[in-house]
Amino acid sequence: MNFIDSSICLENCMLASSSVYRRQLFLIRSLGGYCCRVHMEGDGRAMRSSLSTLGADAEGVMQKITLKLDPSLYKGQAGKVAVIGGCREYTGAPYFAAISALKIGADLSHVFCTKDAAAVIKSYSPELIVHPVLEESYSVRDDEKATVSAKVLGEVKKWMERFDCIVVGPGLGRDPFLLNCVSDIIRQARDAEIPTVIDGDGLFLVTNNLDLVKGNSLAILTPNVNEYKRLVEKVLKCQVNDENAYEQLSSLARSIGGVTILRKGKTDLISDGLTVNEVSIFGSPRRCGGQGDILSGSVAVFSSWARHHLSTKNNESSMQSSLNPMVLGSISGSALLRKAASLAFENKKRSTLTTDIIECLGKRIYALHFDPVIACQKLKRLQLYIPNGFASFSDMFGQNVNDVGVLYVGMIILCHVGFVDVNLKEMFYYIKKILNYENNPLQILKFV
Template sequence: MSNANIEELVSKIIPPLSSDYHKGQAGRIGIIGGSKDYTGAPYFAAISALKVGGDLVHVFCTKDASQVIKAYSPELIVHPILDSASFSKEFLEHLPHLHSLVIGPGLGRETSIFDSIRDVIESAKSKDVPIVFDADALFFLNNAPEVIHSYKKAILTPNKIEFGRLYKSVTKNMAEEEYSKAEVQLLAELLGNVTILKKGSVDIISDGVDTLICNEPGSLRRCGGQGDLLCGSLGTFHYWAHRTSINSVNSLDSSLNHSMIAAFGACLLTRRCSYLAFQKFGRSSLTTNMISEIHNAFSGLFH
């Protein structure tokens, strides 16, 4: 299947702008992450989910991070409960109101939080909620890959280092330095055909059955935060792709699972944002510049 055909599938999952829609119908996204030392990552992910077109974004962070994240934007709904001893129980009250989850941006690696994350994942799976795993959530999966095994609504977004760790954890072997399509496909297959979006000079997306390459031109700049834009926008695309009201994907007789379509859309968008920002700011490009380009990138790619 050509990239043009996949772009068409992505366009089909995007809900139309309509006066008949009510607030929240285009997506209520949950971002789980944000700690004392890492407040930018959950903000970048959350604001990207909003700017792509989600209606409401909830950020579940630690108490220390909450005021900082609130100060970044009044658009975000911030819950300072991540480091609470009763986080799992408190989160369950919010879960029925969320359409998808992004776990990991700024999460940190405290054992107590990882224990709670395991409970959250199990609860989300029981509700059939699409989940994106990024950053420290991938570190958690190194020691607990079984929690997402065969969950078809899981998308993992590792960079080069994160992929190498997870590949070694699951296969007990070292991956090749550049991580081939075959290795990404193998890891996805061994994890029960979850979707892996391996970030790099080109993005490799596989569910162990199909493998896509996103080589949309991007930027020469490698500033921090671009992965947060990707995972946040993916949180919105992931919900759109799995909405039960969508029939258009099936009408195209596509063999791709919906998570693959969502992942490809988020890759395209992130790369186009990076490209547009780099054309304006060059070496000075920052993720905030990329986020400002979401509207232009989106309207240029999807019709």
């Protein structure tokens, strides 16, 4: 009997000893990885597994893959995404997904929806590029269907290759004619090798037509509790088994040919069939509708950035190719949504709505770029400006130098991330980061 500390949930030892496994483990850790403890029995089967993931680790992944703001970039290089969704009933969902992508940092965000939904979505935001191209059965005669369907596909095709990622499903509805057209769009994206996040009614569609995603490693499915249940029943022909959640998820992803699945819930679980990762950062106790839509928009942006990040690390190219950008994008999207939801809840409590969470996305991304080196430089500079700062702090608070130092760092951190956006728990996380930095001025402070 042995324990393996890994980011991979395995069904047999052969996989555990594979070079792919070891590479993934090494690389995920070097990206700020997370820890999954799988309990292996003598015959190599994973009998019981428990994951322990630190929020900060998922944040580390997010921080590494987040595209740096760079003056040499031109419009579009930070990401172009499209949401395929929005019908008579649902206009909020595609808006939430598309606007979240923009707020996180994508340059352009498109929505392909029905004519009924388009005017409404445009009225929510002038930032979105809205294409009123989808049709529902009620607006198309039977004899027109083939022509209309070809026209819809043609309209989307004109744009498809420009996108870094598409999200299919938020607020799509379940009209059979519309879903038929969307099936063609999913095939088109696959042919063009465009990463595709499938959410909401898109999952209803692919669960009944698995061939649409089977074997597509650029597809990410983001099922909620109902959608996951339907997928498990359809693919694995059994019930959801939470005792065996990691193995079941991994087996589901493998059965659909290596797609990435982000199983949403109290803890988000992410698997591409080879690895299982969890994100359990504290989010919000509010379960208002639309949070899954924010997630799908976020995952789209982060997956694009992860692909970019891995493709530009030339010196490590052979190793980097072992990492799945879809998994990294899913981890990051989940972490960001949860952190934004937690901040929104701090401000709005029970009245927290999806739009409040969206407003917190940017602040959360900004807080990510906390750099202990820069913070320490600022700290040193501040000492020059307030030469008696430490003494006066001591006088004021009657505390010893270490406490004063911590307060001092706390002040800098608060300045750095913008006073209101850091809760106490996070402040300690940042302070810890500074203390771990070898040139930190607190080393000097200890001797003052």
